[in-house]
Amino acid sequence: MNAKHLITALVLAGIAGHASELHWQNGEWVGGHFVGAEAGHVIWRTPMFSEDFKVRMDVLKRVNRFKTSVKTDEPFSIRLADGSRLFGSITGLDAKTLSVKSARFGSIQVLRDAVMSMQRLKAEGTPFPALTGTNGWIESGSERAAQKIKENLWRMVPGAALQQVGWNHRVSLPVQAPKLVEMQFTLNSSVRPEFKIELKAPDQERMIVETWVDDVVLQGRVFESVQKLSDDARRITLTLFWNRETGRCAIYGADGRKLAETSKPPVDTAETVPEVKAGEKKVAARAGGGLFGALVGVVQGAVQMRAEAVVQAQQGSASGASDVNPTGLTLLNKGPDLTLEALRIREWDGTLPKDITDVRPRIELTDGHYLKAQAVRADATALTVRELNGRETQLPWDKVLAVEMVKDPSPFFQAASPLTEMWFTDGEWVNGTLLQVRNEVATFKTTFSAAPVNFKIDQLHHLQFIGFETDSQEIDLTKLDALTINKNVLHGTLDASGDAQPRWKPVGALKPVAMTSAGEMEITRAVPEQPAGLRSEALFYLQEGDVVPGRLRAIDAKQVDLESDVASVKHLPAEQLQAIQFGGASLNLDGFEDPGWQQVRGGAEQVQRTGKADLGLNAGGSWGHPTFMQVNEINFNLLNNGFSALRVRLYCDGINPAEPSTNLLFGHMGSEVCFGLETNGAQMDRQFRQQSTGAMPIRIAITENTVEVFFNGVSARKIVLNPKMRSGSGIIIEPFSLWGNGEREVKIAAFSARIAPGRVAVPLVDARAKEHALTVPRFRKEDPPQHALLAANGDLLRGVIEAATAEHFAIRSGLETIQVPRNRVKAAVWLIKPADAISAAFEARDKEGVPPVITHWLLLNNGGRLGLKVDRFAEDAVFGTSTLLGNCRVPLAQIYMIRSTTPPDNAAMLALREWKLKFAPEPVLPESGGQSSPLLNQDAKTFKLPLLAGGDFDLAKEKGKVIVLDFWATWCGPCIKSLPQMLDEMSAFDPQQVRFIGINQAEDKETVKTFLETRGWKFEVALDASQRVGQNLGVEGIPHTVVIGPDGKVAYVKTGYEPDGAKQVAEAVKKLLKK
Template sequence: MRHSRPPSKTGPRIQGFPRLIVLAVAWAFSPTLGPVALAVEPVAGPPASLVLHLTDGGFVAGKFHETDRPGILRWQGNAFTSPFDFDIKSIDAMQAPVPAQLATPEGVFRFALSGGDVVFGTLIKLDENEAELDLPRVGRIRLQRPHLLRLERWQGRSDLVYLGPTGLAGWTPSPSPAGAPKAWREESGELITDQDGASIVSDVPLPARAIIEFELSWKSQPDFVLTLGEADNQKIDEKKNENPFRFEIWDQELVVQRETANEADVASLGKLAAGPGRVHLRVYFDDERGRLVVDSADGKPLAELNVAASTPHTLAGFQLLNKKGDLRLERLEISRWNGELLREPLPDGPNLRRTNGSNVAAKGIRFDAEAKSFVVSEGDNELRIPLDETARLAFSPLTDIPARSVHILLQDGSRLSGDLTGVEKDAVVVKLPGAEEPVRLPIDQLRSLIVSRAQDAPAAKPELTPRLEMEGVRLTGRLLAGKNEPGAPGLTWQPNGSATASALADKASGRILYKEPTPPAPKTTMIRSGNQIQVFNANGGRIQVAPRPAPPQGVLQGFIMAFAGAPPAPQAAASPAGAGASTGKASGRRALYLRTGDIIPAEVTMIDEKGVTIRTSHSKDVFVPHDKIKAVELSEEPVVPVRLNKAKRERLLTLPRVQKGSPPTHLVRSKNGDYLRGRVVAMDEKALQVEVRLEVKTLPRERVARIIWLQAEDLETGKAAPQQEPAADEEWLVQAVRKDGVRLTYAPERLEGDTLIGTSRVIGECRVRLDEIDQLLIGAAIEKEAAQLTFQRWLLTDAPEPKITEDEGEGSAGGGASGLSSPLVGKPAPDFSLEQLGGKTFRLAEAKGKVVVLDFWATWCGPCLQAMPQVEKVTGEFRDQGVLLVAVNLQESPKEISAMLERHKLNLTVALDKDGAVAEKYKANAIPQTVVIDREGNVTRLFVGGGSRLGDQLREAIQTTLDGPDAKVPASGGADPKAPAK
């Protein structure tokens, strides 16, 4: 391998690129506060409207507001009542959404202006001093002639291959890991990434000879590779025997290089200073000759490579790899090249190219508008060239290019830059370098407005709190005193960089963050083994072992014993809240939890049928109605953390059919971790009274850890009923979340120093110091976050109704064929104990030595009522041989059952499965279901469904069970026990 010539280091340095920073902000915050785990729903990014981006990373959606103050951009945020006056130095950019249909550039010519500006339109006037252009969407502009660098025929142009980008359409980004943000995103049609290693390709055909013009910008030190002529994401950064032409960063230097099997060449395009910047290049590409010429946007030569390919190949594509940092593709234009450089004007005069390919050079040139022709002069001689015969007119490049404070991109691809002098009702006003008068650019034609930065400008400071976060808003700043009015929160915000403040608009919703969320605690796992509780960290290391008392027998009896018996076990390490966790970390304090998400340190002094009376340091004794409460913590001692398995948690929160008319209203937790479901009747300083199954139990208060309220209205939606939507004339609310996890909702009234004062509907006047809170929730955001708190996820759900098996009609097999298909057959029958109709108790374990037939049924099940007489008749035939029939009713009241039995003249032993727990053990998802259990307590047959043959099948099954395990089992036939149920 050889170099055809030493790497060129003579190219001019690329200095002073204007800064372009427009990065979408990801909202990700999930703090953990106090005794509950908080999973905050991410707030959506900027909506599809004009969005102003600030240098500190903040943004605010809204619109321009009129002003005539140079250097000030007045901005009316959608979520605010009055505009902000932002210093232009605090702004990065304004971005507008890309319309569904992009505007097409119109005009006879495309004009290249100084500073890389490009516009489309018609030439009105041209002489050695001045040029006047008519731009269809802007109007007429008059420029000093040196600022017009080139005009090219646009009307009827056939050499254009690609002009964009216009969003991600036609581009293929590299895939992102599962759950990660997309590698590339679009903003105002431009392509942006801040992911290391993210690549993107377009398979647009690349002509063998092409002019390629592109603009890239970045926020931090750039490190990218731009490759011409191979659209393959997998090959973009691989070492190959032959590379296409590539632009890349070598030790903070932008170079262009190519390497083949025979030779290689590289040229420097300039050193890139650290920090934000941008580059705008025009590339002349001749693949047949292996030639690449690189110019600046103003036509200044930067580099030339001549490295021919070793073998012929087809070119397609444009590749961009962001190796590190961030990158933005602003512009890409590809057109066919006729082989002539656009920087060919004579040093002392213009150069005109006709449509027939001939060139005319002259000392001077002017435009005759009436004759529609160019007049080329050379001494006393003049030559007239008709406008429609003119392909291109180029002038010597401008050597002294004035700095510009803003760069503006219009929807049709026009680019203009200058100084922002003001904003009118429907236009921004910009003073272009060399223009006689300021130019009005229609706001509805803007795609972006970029604020320039000097290359040596200090990097933007990282975001600090406090920070206001709302839909379309992320603004660092400070809260000021505001006036509370009906329907408005009375909060005023002044962003950093703005000389003015504004009150939040009606029905504002969001939060003010005063402390960045802490990383989530390491996950732990709790395992109970015998009388031990073992806690393990995420790596499997054991954290703590605590003794655990042996559980007593029976749910209710065990709970009563937990209250009246031994003291609670020593505390183990708290498990994080989440699915299956009780309430997460033990609080170790008395507190009141409201449905609004409030967490108020308080001592419960009394509970009665109307509500709860509390005593808190924030106020005197306060009464709170039941419908506002979600939970109370009664103990100052940390309770034993208990991780409920999924089945037990679902059992606690499932409402049986029999209880729909009178659902439980509370879950009571003992200090030992046991739960009791019922209705709290009353509580005083000594005892708690709970109604359980129509019987009132009295429990020692000292053994109660917490009480959770179960609201029946939550059953309709499966989520907590809304609490925070105010009426139109109600005061707006905020919720202060203190560093210790305390949450307090109240109507803000005034700000005194750093104390926000208002009135709570629960405890009256509130005074909250802003330096003592982590965040201040505003409006509807209170309810959204409250729904994520652990206690709010304790919601009753209706038990699923058992399905009724398909009645297959007269002569059907029914009964589940041989009854041998169930996985329960051959295994010990799940033990249970159920109350019988009449008050006695049936215990399966006490029926050993008998053959037991369980018939799962309900009064509303037609096939059950058809099958039941057959089951009663057949089992009656074997009564003197020790066969016992138990009809297990699913979740119905004794009154309903008794009425049905009397109506159908049935005399059965009925066991009451009030919560469906026994049916779940026997997988009775469809009824009727008939189970045969032998004398040793093992399931021998299980039939699903009824039908005319059920009696014969059941008779044979009982006989076989009585004869013992050596009895002959019949061949399978008839209905399938897993037949679809309706």
């Protein structure tokens, strides 16, 4: 690992390792260190930037500090009218204030009227006095372990409550249940609460309160419906008293009245579940065992279905609950969400109260009794209360469990927006206005204190920013630049201020900050309505990964001459080139205005342009563009025409519908629109449907490997492309016969398209043609081809570029130098010579050395990419140098991405690199008869070639005959020895049944004609100048003979010369004629 990579790893590890996180309203976040806050903004430090940055609170969502939970050491929890909850010691109480002291905020005076209650957090005989956040709670259950969920599903919410969003998740608290226990809890939900709460003792005794439909049922030694919940019920408060030894159990409701009471003697441990018979409406009681026991109660008014459901639940609980729920308290959420607002577990004296008062003010004592009394005054040791009869009593604080001050909070103490919520890891929670954070101390202005309160934040869990109004409209992220570091995305604005590193201004930041020089960084520029410099006349692909936009001036054996607007280089060594790709004229994306759009089928009646972006197609009509698939987005509206279907063919071979393409099918049935991909049988697969009676806006998003279709902004499907789904860059739009209903009129409107910056059309290369071009025949080993020219239609010509200008290429192919107009060439590729292992080792050694210093990669709108040592990011351009390209100046408006590391190759680079030649394998030995050819018994690909004597030979028209194709050339000695024998053998057959064609390989007409006249040979000769037909029929060496049967299938293949080779071919022909 070199030094730069080591620094990068350390920086990224530093970002990932920071516990603190800064979250924006738009969902983005960055790790780092919370430095402080002041005057409506947060100060943040991150390894991404070399200096702290300040960002406004109105764009922020929260600051996360520590995600762990701890237990407070303070003795009291004080609930305030604004929702805040303070932990501390009570040192005094008078008519106006409550004096509280804690290690976190020191001594403060809380306005008495803001105090709702005081709850003791530590008391003898009270295993769990009150909720204090998530400390001690454990998410449990087999489904949790199976899913391996990393984030906590149960979370702390205001009031130190626990909340869970999501079905069927449980949380447990390992608490020791006394022999005589009182448990009180309050639950709420956004819907009717659905829950199961279980208290389990070490001896496996348990008590369960659970909802079934609208019933709240009690399970233990009894099973009974104790309460019904209305459909609009959202909160439930219950108090349970349980004698584990006698089985006595009582349950009280939110109003303090007793709902149910049972008392059953202990029973054995054998578990019995009753049988529910058809038609029964009661669940009979039978002897049982364990705490569950048998069913002894009835579900009052329940129908048989509910009874059966309850029994099934009983069976499930008896068989599996002990394996899931640990000793202590377990809470299961059975609905969409559930919040545990309050919980208390303490010893019970065994005497049931007549009712449980909820009157306020009141005093709750640690021995379980209640006093209907009001707190009058207090000091650090005792509380003085006044009962209803006016008598005052002094109570030591260690005898006081809770002090309830008022029932309903006063609106006067509600904090006004904007406000900040401050949470601590022990559950303490403060609501107010954040004035500042300095030196790990947060200063808050609150409604419960006349003076600002200072809090130490060494155990801060998070800050939440609520109710801030931005001073601007909603931020449109599509109009902002995006910074990506370690897969974290942060939108903002690139600031080029003349430094060697770019500066970045995050959303809401007060000013730009300098970026660090280490780390894997990527900046993606916002795409303007009219991106600059989308086209380049040529792109020069270099061995080191640079792609230089420019203009070709000349090519010779040693170098390539060019001009570039971004680089000072004028000459490039030939060995540095991988390829040159040429661009055409820019597409006109305004509707159908580009001149490439044309009728594919039909006439004026079948294809009707009703506007520059509107199109009407009738049965038999289609509309296409041969090179349109350079775009990355297509938009149009599919109009409601009663019943119509549209096929959009993407990646066609020009406007040829017969070649492979990606066919998208759309149907509009008047009230519904459907979409699918065309499958075999011309039908729609995996239909996506959406209701619509009007025009349906359709967007087709295109990347190099995917096509995603959207209906009115909703993703209908994302399609991953494979090579069989495209053969070119064309598009065809046409009606479609959906479900056998025939083609019907279809109309589209508002057609438009976009080209993404940096997107370059991938040169079309037929895979077999490429393979053939890279295979060097044995006779060419000493003089292999050096270049390949690619045409727009995928045709390929290999040879040696002897010269080139801005107007044409001169390429020597075989023995002939061919002049090719530059406008017919889409790319020129430098071929890599075959090399043995020793040569490859020497070449690798020669390439070793000190790599060039590259600080940034600049990716351009026109497909260019430059690796530079950047000197400065100026306001209008980036200045830098390159060992090969010299001084460079790149206009900032033409850059769509800036990276600190080498970017991955795009599809065009992959298509144009690694054109490595290979030597042809030794031909099939003559004695094998060539019968190992993969073409055997396959349909011969049809072709049409010009004949030497005039006219054409069209294989498609020769069905019913035996066709013998003999591939040869005038310079081929074995061919010259083979041909006379082949002519003699073929002359014995009836020309109406057998046709013999000699296919000459890559020689000009005059050369072939002179050769035949000299020897006096007379037979039909077809000219395969490009060797395309030879490639398709597997010609790797000559002579090569292919025999095609009357059914059009390849019946015999032979390569090479042997004395009786012609006789072998004749025997194969005779066998075909006998069939």
